[in-house]
Amino acid sequence: MDQLVIRGGKALSGDIRVSGAKNAALPLMAAALLSEEPLQLTNAPRLVDVRTIAKLLRFMGVEVEGDGTPNIRLCAQNLTRPEAPYDLVKTMRASVLVLGPLAARCGRARVSLPGGCAIGPRPINLHLMGLEKLGATIRLDQGYVEVQAHRLKGARIAFDFQTVTGTENLMMAGVLAEGTTILENAACEPEVEDLGRLLNAMGANVEGAGTATITIHGMPAVGGASHLIIPDRIEAGTFAIAAAITGGDLTIHECQPAHLESVIAKLEEAGVRIHSGATTLRVTGVGRPRAVNLRTHPFPGFATDMQAQMMALMTIAEGRSVITEAVFENRFMHANELLRLGADIAIAGNTAFVQGVPKLWGAPVMATDLRASASLVLAGMAAQGRTVVSRVYHLDRGYEAIERKLTTVGADIERVRA
Ligand code: EPZ
Numbered sequence: 001m002d003q004l005v006i007r008g009g010k011a012l013s014g015d016i017r018v019s020g021a022k023n024a025a026l027p028l029m030a031a032a033l034l035s036e037e038p039l040q041l042t043n044a045p046r047l048v049d050v051r052t053i054a055k056l057l058r059f060m061g062v063e064v065e066g067d068g069t070p071n072i073r074l075c076a077q078n079l080t081r082p083e084a085p086y087d088l089v090k091t092m093r094a095s096v097l098v099l100g101p102l103a104a105r106c107g108r109a110r111v112s113l114p115g116g117c118a119i120g121p122r123p124i125n126l127h128l129m130g131l132e133k134l135g136a137t138i139r140l141d142q143g144y145v146e147v148q149a150h151r152l153k154g155a156r157i158a159f160d161f162q163t164v165t166g167t168e169n170l171m172m173a174g175v176l177a178e179g180t181t182i183l184e185n186a187a188c189e190p191e192v193e194d195l196g197r198l199l200n201a202m203g204a205n206v207e208g209a210g211t212a213t214i215t216i217h218g219m220p221a222v223g224g225a226s227h228l229i230i231p232d233r234i235e236a237g238t239f240a241i242a243a244a245i246t247g248g249d250l251t252i253h254e255c256q257p258a259h260l261e262s263v264i265a266k267l268e269e270a271g272v273r274i275h276s277g278a279t280t281l282r283v284t285g286v287g288r289p290r291a292v293n294l295r296t297h298p299f300p301g302f303a304t305d306m307q308a309q310m311m312a313l314m315t316i317a318e319g320r321s322v323i324t325e326a327v328f329e330n331r332f333m334h335a336n337e338l339l340r341l342g343a344d345i346a347i348a349g350n351t352a353f354v355q356g357v358p359k360l361w362g363a364p365v366m367a368t369d370l371r372a373s374a375s376l377v378l379a380g381m382a383a384q385g386r387t388v389v390s391r392v393y394h395l396d397r398g399y400e401a402i403e404r405k406l407t408t409v410g411a412d413i414e415r416v417r418a
Helices: 022-034 048-060 093-106 125-133 164-175 190-201 233-245 257-269 304-314 333-340 370-382 402-407
Strands: 002-007 013-017 039-042 063-065 072-075 108-112 137-141 144-148 156-158 180-184 205-207 213-217 225-228 249-253 273-276 280-284 320-324 344-348 351-355 364-366 386-390 412-417
Touching: 002 370, 013 402, 022 039, 022 048, 022 072, 022 093, 022 164, 022 190, 048 063, 048 072, 048 093, 093 108, 093 125, 093 144, 093 164, 125 137, 125 156, 125 164, 164 180, 164 190, 164 205, 164 213, 190 205, 190 225, 233 249, 233 257, 233 280, 233 304, 233 370, 257 273, 257 280, 257 304, 304 320, 304 333, 304 351, 304 370, 333 344, 333 364, 333 370, 370 386, 370 402, 402 412
Parallel strands: 013 249, 039 225, 156 180, 364 386
Antiparallel strands: 002 386, 002 412, 039 072, 063 072, 108 144, 137 144, 180 213, 205 213, 249 280, 273 280, 320 351, 344 351
16 A cells, blocks of 8 residues: 655745546536437546546446546447446445436436445435435335436425535436426535536536526437536645645646635635636745634535645644534544644534644654545645655545645655555
């Protein structure tokens, strides 16, 4: 198993580029199931999760070429098996994104229940509630969800609270439903908006993607399309904190600052200097940051996927910060590992109290989930001495060649086989 060996204390500087968004690429690839015609996706990130969904789609009979490169071609002309087996779904929860398009296209689907993960129980009850509203019958059988529907019928679906993949699943289901589907209290994430753009390019009629009310006028079939995937705002945010935590000066290229407003606002509140361009962010760390409080929230609020990285920054801040995780039940696993680097953190329920310390010290630490691993890499770059991060397979799920990118701007990071 790979580990990352980090020798900290070096200020990062220079230019770094953001890849395509993982959380956009996954639903966009699932959307291929809606059509017999080919989809061409560009700016695709080279990630383990992208290869996993490619494998899942191939299992169903979808032709997939180019996963592992920025250009992916998909064609679901011959869907032979509308099924997502446990062995694939257990490695990536986002596999649930095939449920809506399969139910819409094939009138049936058999998808393994994803189960919980390190950050929370993560049920899919809202996905299933929505499909039932569209007229599907749902049955649970030996850990699988079985969906049956002659043809889905448009309906009004109001989510109790915002769910990203739930919104995406029902957007895709609504595309081929009879009549109009209205999603209320829908997730507004940029990745949802990007999916709406692709569906309309395929000939669907989706209005309001990216807002809390999405209207989908169903149609009998949709075509193919070419689509440029949006940049990864979480990767861009992670690099912004890399500049701040090392007292460095980075220019982040091919990102969309508009997708990071709440992160930028918190970093500026902490005293970090930020200059936004159309597709660039220049981030300059100025000494120790100031402590700031934050609460995670669905977009456009502060992203839960940036919470761990921001906690890493707050461990060396002047003062005490209060971090409330309001989206997931159990997303402070990184805190215990940050303590090993000399941080001062107390957890009470879904709130972390972080007392900033002048310095962190290198130590062996263990990654527990994707964003937790990013926070350990950031803290390791700020720490004096040597930090060894193990279980970096978590990192590879969502960051493309992160050690290579960070090394080009001055970090001392090495991947070693343990
Ligand atoms: C998406 O997960 C992202 N994944 C997550 O990113 C991200 O953390 C999350 O949205 C929130 O922004 C992808 O897009 C592939 P939710 P998703 O449904 O859709 C509860 C990363 O690090 N809920 O918006 O699974 C749920 O348990 C990953 O890249 C239900 O109770 O998240 C959570 O507490 C991690 N029932 C809250 O809602 C449901 O049916 C929000 O979850 C659905 C969700």
